[in-house]
Amino acid sequence: MNFTGLDIIIPVLVVLVLLFLFAGIKTVPQGSNWTVERFGRYTRSLSPGLNLILPFIDRIGAKMNMMEQVLDVPTQEVITRDNAIVAVDGVAFYQVLNAAQAAYQVAGLENAILNLTMTNIRSVMGSMDLDELLSNRDAINERLLRIVDEAASPWGIKVTRVEIKDINPPANLVDSMARQMMAERNKRAQILEAEGLKQAQVLEAEGRKEAAFRDAEARERAAEAEARATQVVSEAIAAGDVQAINYFVAQKYTEALARIGSATNSKVVLLPVEASALIGSLGGIGAIAKEVFGGESPTQNTRGANRPPLVPPGQG
Incomplete structure (x- = not known):
């Protein structure tokens, strides 16, 4: 078979066209941009996807990664x-x-x-x-x-x-910082402990102050009651009521004997008074009870005899 010049030229042209097309088609991957240079000068950038350039005139310059x-x-x-x-x-x-x-x-x-x-x-x-x-x-x-x-x-x-x-x-600087931190923490602990001790002392002092105030108030009220009782007895004596003074003397006398008898270091108790004086005082207490309640006193019911009015001890 004889081939003419046209039969050879046509396939060569087809191959050249295909090569031209493949050289002009560029596929840019996702996340990238390519720069295009024409005769060494930047002309444009190709975005991801299919792109066309002029073969043998344009060329790819830099392939840049656009991702972070x-x-x-x-x-x-x-x-x-x-x-x-x-x-x-x-x-x-x-x-x-x-x-x-x-x-x-x-x-x-x-x-x-x-x-x-x-x-x-x-x-x-x-x-x-x-x-x-x-x-x-x-x-x-x-x-x-x-x-x-x-x-x-x-x-x-x-x-x-x-x-x-x-x-x-540096290691030596880390050690110094650790010692400084420990000293600072110890300082804070001592401050907190001192503040706690101070607060406790303040509260304790306030408690003592409150207790002393209440004790003083109690003593004041007791003194007022004693003064009031003395005033009542004095008024009764001034009004001619001898039984009031007998009751007052008998009460104090009995309290004194009770304190003497309850002492722990007392083995023998000497009473520098006559027994009749104490009995007379008790009789006075019975007379007051009779006058108050309108009946016979417990002494009269016990002994069955009336006694004369009481007089102060030592004058009987």
Whole structure:
């Protein structure tokens, strides 16, 4: 079989067209953007999906990952404002928002973000004291995020988070902080104990004060009652009632004998009075009872004889 020139040209043209089409068709995966360069100059960005470019004229420049990415910040030493040396590491999250800026505004995007973050960690944490550094981690993260995001925004990226993972002071400094914390806790315990003792003493003093006040009040009322009884007896004597004084003397006499007889160190009791005086006083008490109740006194019922009025002891 003889082939003409046309039979050879047609298949070659078909192959060239197919190669041209395959070279111009680009499929961009999800989460990525590709930049297109024409004769070395950026023209546009390709979004995820099927895209067409001019073969042999346009070419793919940079393939940028548009998903949020994490960047590990290595451990570095930071000198605080009070000259304490601490080892600090962290992590940063960022996302590319503009593929062209991320590809052509900075060389080595991840290295640039890493060095920017490390520099600002030393700057921010170096301006703080150690105690403030350990207790204000959230404030440090917020400040770092604001500074790093503002510095990286011309690169077409968004820094979403900067976190400090570990802050490790030297071992001797940790021991000093532990001793300081223990001393502070012991101080608080002593203060609380002293305040409790003070409160107990105050309450005890108030209790003694209240008891003394009530004792004084009781003695005052007893004295008033005694004075009132003496006044009543005096009024009765002034009115000519001799039985009142007999009753008053007999009561005091009997109480005195009872106190003498109940003494623990008394073996023999000597009464420097006549027995008839005590009996006469008891008879006076019986006479008063007869006058009050309108009947015979218990003494009269017992002995069956009337006795003369009582007189003070020693005058009988």
